[in-house]
Amino acid sequence: MSILVIAEHDNKALKNSTLHVFTAALKMKPDAKVSVLVAGKDAADAAKDAASVTGVTEVLYSDDKAYEHFLAENMAGLIAKLAPDFSHVLAPANSFGRNVLPRTAGLCRSAVVSDIIAIEAPDTFSRPIYAGNAVALVKCSDTIKFITVRTTAFDEAKKGGAAAPIKEVPAAGDAGLSHFVSSDMTVSKRPELTAAKTIVSGGRGLGSHDQFHNLIEPLADKLNAAIGASRAAVDSGYVSNDFQIGQTGKIVAPELYIAAGISGAIQHLAGMKDSKVIVAVNKDPDAPIFQQADYGLVGDAAVVLPELTKLI
Amino acid sequence: MKILVPVKRVIDYNVNIRVKPDNSAVETANVKMSMNPFDEIAVEEAVRLKEANIASEIIAVSIGPAGAVETLRTALAMGTQRAIHVPCEINLQSFIVADILSKIVEKEKPELVIMGKQGIDQEGAQAGAELAAMLGWSQGLFVSKLQVESGKITVSREIDGGLETLSLKPPSVITVDLRLNTPRFATLPNIMKAKKIAIETIETAALGVSLESSIETLKVFPPHTRKAGIMVKDVAELVDKLRNEAKVI
Numbered sequence: 001m002s003i004l005v006i007a008e009h010d011n012k013a014l015k016n017s018t019l020h021v022f023t024a025a026l027k028m029k030p031d032a033k034v035s036v037l038v039a040g041k042d043a044a045d046a047a048k049d050a051a052s053v054t055g056v057t058e059v060l061y062s063d064d065k066a067y068e069h070f071l072a073e074n075m076a077g078l079i080a081k082l083a084p085d086f087s088h089v090l091a092p093a094n095s096f097g098r099n100v101l102p103r104t105a106g107l108c109r110s111a112v113v114s115d116i117i118a119i120e121a122p123d124t125f126s127r128p129i130y131a132g133n134a135v136a137l138v139k140c141s142d143t144i145k146f147i148t149v150r151t152t153a154f155d156e157a158k159k160g161g162a163a164a165p166i167k168e169v170p171a172a173g174d175a176g177l178s179h180f181v182s183s184d185m186t187v188s189k190r191p192e193l194t195a196a197k198t199i200v201s202g203g204r205g206l207g208s209h210d211q212f213h214n215l216i217e218p219l220a221d222k223l224n225a226a227i228g229a230s231r232a233a234v235d236s237g238y239v240s241n242d243f244q245i246g247q248t249g250k251i252v253a254p255e256l257y258i259a260a261g262i263s264g265a266i267q268h269l270a271g272m273k274d275s276k277v278i279v280a281v282n283k284d285p286d287a288p289i290f291q292q293a294d295y296g297l298v299g300d301a302a303v304v305l306p307e308l309t310k311l312i
Numbered sequence: 313m314k315i316l317v318p319v320k321r322v323i324d325y326n327v328n329i330r331v332k333p334d335n336s337a338v339e340t341a342n343v344k345m346s347m348n349p350f351d352e353i354a355v356e357e358a359v360r361l362k363e364a365n366i367a368s369e370i371i372a373v374s375i376g377p378a379g380a381v382e383t384l385r386t387a388l389a390m391g392t393q394r395a396i397h398v399p400c401e402i403n404l405q406s407f408i409v410a411d412i413l414s415k416i417v418e419k420e421k422p423e424l425v426i427m428g429k430q431g432i433d434q435e436g437a438q439a440g441a442e443l444a445a446m447l448g449w450s451q452g453l454f455v456s457k458l459q460v461e462s463g464k465i466t467v468s469r470e471i472d473g474g475l476e477t478l479s480l481k482p483p484s485v486i487t488v489d490l491r492l493n494t495p496r497f498a499t500l501p502n503i504m505k506a507k508k509i510a511i512e513t514i515e516t517a518a519l520g521v522s523l524e525s526s527i528e529t530l531k532v533f534p535p536h537t538r539k540a541g542i543m544v545k546d547v548a549e550l551v552d553k554l555r556n557e558a559k560v561i
Contacts, residue, residue: 103444140527290541
């Protein structure tokens with residue numbers, strides 16, 4: 001049994017998501033051979049970073065302009081060539097893995113097991129369905145098992161120890177189907193949402209764009225927290241889409257999740273209910289978020305949050 | 313330009329999901345069903361392209377039991393010109409759905425497939441990319457902005473750190489995200505008109521696709537529930553609990 005992990009990186013370093021996927025790979029079978037594919041442009045540092053992860057057998061490094069922006073059409077062409085040597089191909093269940101892996105599986109005429117949260121056996125996995133309101137235990141009989149991994153369900157693998165060998169693999173070329181035009185990435189000094197230990201999250205109950213920022217930011221600063229939002233807050237223009245937590249946004253599981261002015265639609269709960277401690281602040285005592293909260297406080301977020309910021 | 317829009321009938325997003333006592337599946341008997349919300353956005357986008365005279369014809373296709381016809385009627389009432397029903401009583405895995413759709417594409421020859429980024433039921437988020445791979449087409453997934461010109465498609469995609477803009481060579485498979493548009497409600501006259509349109513039927517046997525699944529569902533069970541929390545009376549008590557009981561600050 002040998003496992004291929006598709007590394008998510010920025011051509012300089014691995015992203016944390018890959019470390020979570022790595023833990024899932026090691027759980028498949030503790031003594032399995034685990035290879036990591038780093039495909040990018042001038043990404044030797046990212047390959048070195050991958051080689052330092054404890055338990056990596058080898059790093060496969062493919063350097064080509066076609067992989068600079070990780071376009072699915074180009075990445076899938078390369079991965080599909082490598083996949084037949086492996087029993088499992090794993091990627092994170094985020095916007096990177098969900099773009100690249102199903103296309104690869106399509107080329108290999110194989111299914112994908114999406115978003116696994118537990119491994120029962122090397123071919124048997126649990127995955128949430130219906131916004132996490134049910135869990136399915138599924139068995140996959142494909143020769144190559146393509147799997148995306150929910151990162152919050154597996155710990156980060158450690159780095160350090162002896163560096164694994166880095167083997168260069170030839171690029172598979174540019175499919176010529178898509179071109180990168182531009183990206184508009186949110187720049188923030190705060191911790192990354194999916195890796196943060198504390199998250200302060202706001203909903204439409206905060207009332208306006210300005211109120212959202214005036215109430216949430218000081219508390220987030222004090223707690224060194226990431227900022228999150230409900231879909232309603234994003235749709236209302238309080239913050240941009242990459243702050244959204246929920247079924248269609250990011251899945252998070254921090255130590256502390258503070259939800260302010262969020263009513264708690266099931267789609268939002270799907271993204272945060274695995275948080276260790278949940279605090280809910282809402283004017284409406286019947287808001288469904290209180291059903292999930294460890295500590296609930298009925299009150300106006302505009303009054304409660306500044307007071308909380310002061311007392312912490 | 314012809315556009316194909318696959319639509320799926322799912323349990324309505326407002327329904328509380330219950331697992332069957334025998335743990336075989338989620339309860340669907342006597343439960344309100346609707347078009348997958350992401351597919352509604354896909355239909356809306358296609359209709360807007362028709363209204364802008366970019367699309368010439370929109371074909372909705374749904375794979376599923378008899379009830380899928382209702383979902384197709386909704387698509388027709390929203391503004392698609394034709395509808396194809398592929399009857400199927402079993403819950404198909406995404407790969408087989410993509411395989412069936414690829415055969416419909418070969419038959420109908422659309423230049424664009426627009427579909428929801430995922431079903432809110434099985435949440436696979438795979439069929440779009442698998443279909444694009446099978447057809448050798450470009451793909452734009454999780455799209456929040458779509459611009460179709462002759463010979464070029466430009467998409468903005470919602471990705472983890474923000475937005476990414478790609479230029480795609482048509483034909484393409486587009487999967488849509490929430491913020492692409494707000495779907496219209498079908499008006500009563502349009503619902504009445506849609507009832508008169510004949511829905512075409514294509515049997516899976518006629519498409520030469522194997523329906524044998526490589527992913528078997530062994531069991532469906534409810535998620536573990538959180539233990540009940542407490543209500544605190546004020547901020548001071550909350551801070552005390554977080555500091556001394558939960559020890560998270």
